[in-house]
Amino acid sequence: MIKADMRKKMESARQKVLAAIHAHGGTTLLSTGLTGDDARLAKAAIAAGAKMVEPNHPAVALARGYKGVTNMHAAEQIRHEIPIVEMAKVTSGVRQVVGKDIYITVGIPGGFTEIMPTILTDNDFKLMSEAGADGLHIHKSDLQDLAEIVEKAHYYGLLVDAYIGRSTDLHSFGIPADTPEEVAKVAKEMEKIGVDFIGLMTGMSYEGIAAGEIPAVIKERLKSLVETVNVPTLAEGGINLNNQTAFRNTGVNILVVGTAIDDMAEEAVKAAVKSFLP
Amino acid sequence: MIKADMRKKMESARQKVLAAIHAHGGTTLLSTGLTGDDARLAKAAIAAGAKMVEPNHPAVALARGYKGVTNMHAAEQIRHEIPIVEMAKVTSGVRQVVGKDIYITVGIPGGFTEIMPTILTDNDFKLMSEAGADGLHIHKSDLQDLAEIVEKAHYYGLLVDAYIGRSTDLHSFGIPADTPEEVAKVAKEMEKIGVDFIGLMTGMSYEGIAAGEIPAVIKERLKSLVETVNVPTLAEGGINLNNQTAFRNTGVNILVVGTAIDDMAEEAVKAAVKSFLP
Numbered sequence: 311m312i313k314a315d316m317r318k319k320m321e322s323a324r325q326k327v328l329a330a331i332h333a334h335g336g337t338t339l340l341s342t343g344l345t346g347d348d349a350r351l352a353k354a355a356i357a358a359g360a361k362m363v364e365p366n367h368p369a370v371a372l373a374r375g376y377k378g379v380t381n382m383h384a385a386e387q388i389r390h391e392i393p394i395v396e397m398a399k400v401t402s403g404v405r406q407v408v409g410k411d412i413y414i415t416v417g418i419p420g421g422f423t424e425i426m427p428t429i430l431t432d433n434d435f436k437l438m439s440e441a442g443a444d445g446l447h448i449h450k451s452d453l454q455d456l457a458e459i460v461e462k463a464h465y466y467g468l469l470v471d472a473y474i475g476r477s478t479d480l481h482s483f484g485i486p487a488d489t490p491e492e493v494a495k496v497a498k499e500m501e502k503i504g505v506d507f508i509g510l511m512t513g514m515s516y517e518g519i520a521a522g523e524i525p526a527v528i529k530e531r532l533k534s535l536v537e538t539v540n541v542p543t544l545a546e547g548g549i550n551l552n553n554q555t556a557f558r559n560t561g562v563n564i565l566v567v568g569t570a571i572d573d574m575a576e577e578a579v580k581a582a583v584k585s586f587l588p
Numbered sequence: 589m590i591k592a593d594m595r596k597k598m599e600s601a602r603q604k605v606l607a608a609i610h611a612h613g614g615t616t617l618l619s620t621g622l623t624g625d626d627a628r629l630a631k632a633a634i635a636a637g638a639k640m641v642e643p644n645h646p647a648v649a650l651a652r653g654y655k656g657v658t659n660m661h662a663a664e665q666i667r668h669e670i671p672i673v674e675m676a677k678v679t680s681g682v683r684q685v686v687g688k689d690i691y692i693t694v695g696i697p698g699g700f701t702e703i704m705p706t707i708l709t710d711n712d713f714k715l716m717s718e719a720g721a722d723g724l725h726i727h728k729s730d731l732q733d734l735a736e737i738v739e740k741a742h743y744y745g746l747l748v749d750a751y752i753g754r755s756t757d758l759h760s761f762g763i764p765a766d767t768p769e770e771v772a773k774v775a776k777e778m779e780k781i782g783v784d785f786i787g788l789m790t791g792m793s794y795e796g797i798a799a800g801e802i803p804a805v806i807k808e809r810l811k812s813l814v815e816t817v818n819v820p821t822l823a824e825g826g827i828n829l830n831n832q833t834a835f836r837n838t839g840v841n842i843l844v845v846g847t848a849i850d851d852m853a854e855e856a857v858k859a860a861v862k863s864f865l866p
Contacts, residue, residue, distance in 0.1 A: 335866045345857060348626055349653030354854040358861035375627030375681025403653025551863055571860040576632040578856030579623060582849040583636035585829055586617045 316467035323444035323469050324506065326413040327542055327564075330361035337558045340364050340415070340544065343568030344575050347373055347400050349407040351575065356408045362564065363408065364447050365400045366417025367392040369568065382569075386481055390424040394434050398441035405442030415445040415471055421459065422449040423482040430459065435466040445469035445506065449483040453496075456485065457503040464504060471507035471544060472500060474535065483511045483546075490534035497538045507542045509566065510535050514548025524556045532560045594745035601722035601747050602784065604691040605820055605842075608639035615836045618642050618693070618822065621846030622853050625651055625678050627685040629853065634686045640842065641686065642725050643678045644695025645670040647846065660847070664759055668702040672712050676719035683720030693723040693749055699737065700727040701760040708737065713744040723747035723784065727761040731774075734763065735781040742782060749785035749822060750778060752813065761789045761824075768812035775816045785820045787844065788813050792826025802834045810838045 330338040342364040345355035352363050368385040370392050371377075379385045397418045405414060416438060420428040438446065446468050450456040456472055463470050474496050475484030487496040493510070500508050512528050536543050545557050546566035557565055608616040620642040623633035630641050646663035648670050649655075657663045675696045683692060694716060698706040716724065724746050728734040734750055741748050752774055753762030765774040771788070778786050790806050814821050823835050824844035835843055 337866070339861065339864045341861055341864075344626070344628060345861065348622070348651050349658075350622060350650050350850065351854065351857050352653075353658055354857040355861045358858035359865050360861050372628050373626050374677065375630075375683070375685040378684035380627075380631055380685055399652065405653070406656035407653040407658055549864075554864060565864060567864055571857065571864070572628065574860040575853050575857050576629065579629050579632040579849060579853050580636035582852040583617065583619055583623065583633045583638050586619075586827075586832060586843060586845055586849070587637045588613045588615075 312465075312467075316465065319439075319467035320464065320469055320506075323413060323467075326411060326444065327362065327469075327507065330413060331542060331563045333361065337562060338362060338564055340564050340566045341568075341571060342366060342566060343369055343572040344373075345571055346568070347404065349403045352404045353407050355571075356412055361411075362413040362415070363404065364415050364417065364566070364568075365397065365404055366447060367397055367419050367422070368417070370396060370400055387425065389422065390419045390426050390428045392419055394418055394420070394437060398437045401438065401441040401443050413444050414442060415447040415469070416443045417447040417449070421446055423451045430462065432462065432466075435462050435468060439466045439468050443468060445471060448472040451475060451482040451484055451486060453485055453499055453503070456500070456505070460504045469506040470504075471509055472505045473509040473511050473544070473546065474500070474531075475511040476513055479511065479513055484509075487531075490530045493531045493534040494538040497535050501539050501541055505541070507544055507564065508535065508539050509544030509546050509564070510562075512545060512547035512549070524553050529556070529560060532557075532562055536561045590743075590745075594743065597717075597745035598742065598747055598784075601691060601745075604689060604722065605640065605747075605785065608691060609820060609841045611639065615840060616640060616842055618842050618844045619846075619849060620644060620844060621647055621850040622651075623849055624846070625682065627681045630682045631685050633849075634690055639689075640691040640693070641682060642693050642695065642844070642846075643675065643682055644725060645675055645697050645700070646695070648674060648678055665703065667700065668697045668704050668706045670697055672696055672698070672715065676715045679716065679719040679721050691722050692720060693725040693747070694721045695725040695727070699724055701729045708740065710740065710744075713740050713746060717744045717746055721746060723749060726750040729753060729760040729762055729764060731763055731777060731781070734778070734783070738782045747784040748782075749787055750783045751787040751789050751822070751824065752778070752809075753789040754791055757789065757791055762787075765809075768808045771809045771812040772816040775813050779817050779819055783819070785822055785842065786813065786817050787822030787824050787842070788840075790823060790825035790827070802831050807834070807838060810835075810840055814839045 340362040347365040368389040420430040473484035477486040542563040544564040550570040625643040646667040698708040751762035755764040820841040822842040828848040
């Protein structure tokens, strides 16, 4: 009974993403971290031209100092304990501040590869949709689990961005695909089950790859993804000022950036505080 | 039965403030805004040398995008609707991240001059104390109301920083005192009822006074406060990079700075986001 309504909602959300990609010459930004969940800084990001933001549960764990976590490694271990109601509140607040034309995709407990049983109920999808989310930012690493989420998300009018990772990743953030050929194969399967935007995890986020150029292996994997699918593509992990052009040159449509922006905000805060001390 | 325990807790908290003032050559910083309530940025502020932070309910309203507010004027109108439990959660998270040696004073609904009946119960003081607050940041504008709060706060081991304003202030943030003589008189009364740290509201926060030197009238009021009381003193409102030295030269012990630091963080976020867009 709500299928057509929700198709309309999803179509409008998809247009926001396509418009953002178009406005930014083929590659736009999905701004996360501080700019995803703090309404003051989401507003600043939008004022600067961002058209997509992503609140997520590990970042909210850091924002709230939940269990004293102060880095992403630690946050990933306890992120599933952040109540989904908290994520709905964050989403609702950010939505009210950024306005209706901004695309908001949200990472929620149960939507990532969690380390404790974290079940998503129909009501959770409904809650996030009502809170103002356009989509869900999903990091499942099993195709069947992902398919179940896509079906429920669509039923409640939410698009899904989901990711491809590697079987050897320290933190599992995507469907594993270890070679460019496997990336193409998995990407096609993800497209078939209805994933709306397909991303590649670079694996660079936690592994301290040197800045600058991006490793050839990542470039090949990304190229394989971009050339295979018809839906918009994303790249996530370790994207910074030095390597963004290299990423842009792969033809990927959306750069997911959190840490690099957060680092600049934190450096600015440190400089500001120091300037008020003798 | 808990009076001696709480005296010990308060004495230890007071030592943190005295040590911060000493460490910073007589004038320290109370960092608020983003650095008061977001654990990620509170951590950055502490790393840069801040030793006192202040979460408060209007800033949390902005952080959460509560009712879509995007500026302090609007936030002040709905701040009393932020649940005290939310302020306790913020305090607890910030405490876990900054460690026990940092002084945390908290603005809570009912602790400011609210526009709706907002009653503080014994349990509210207990809650904030247990959440890890050292003190309460109080902006009552009636001496009797303030005395009641000081008594309850002390009973639950919380110190109080409270402020002097003017009868003509657009937003009422302190006990009114319009001349330097009245400032001295009111400050003595505040000291007598047990206020632990006494501040002066400059009135500059919302009124767009030009940057640079501070107006003579504020300097005289601040001088009157500093010369009158034995407890540490604060100045709040419109303190920025340009006028901080002028404030420091008045001999005031603590500069309360929120907006100036937030502005720098927001500018950094804007620059960061722009650098990821074509």
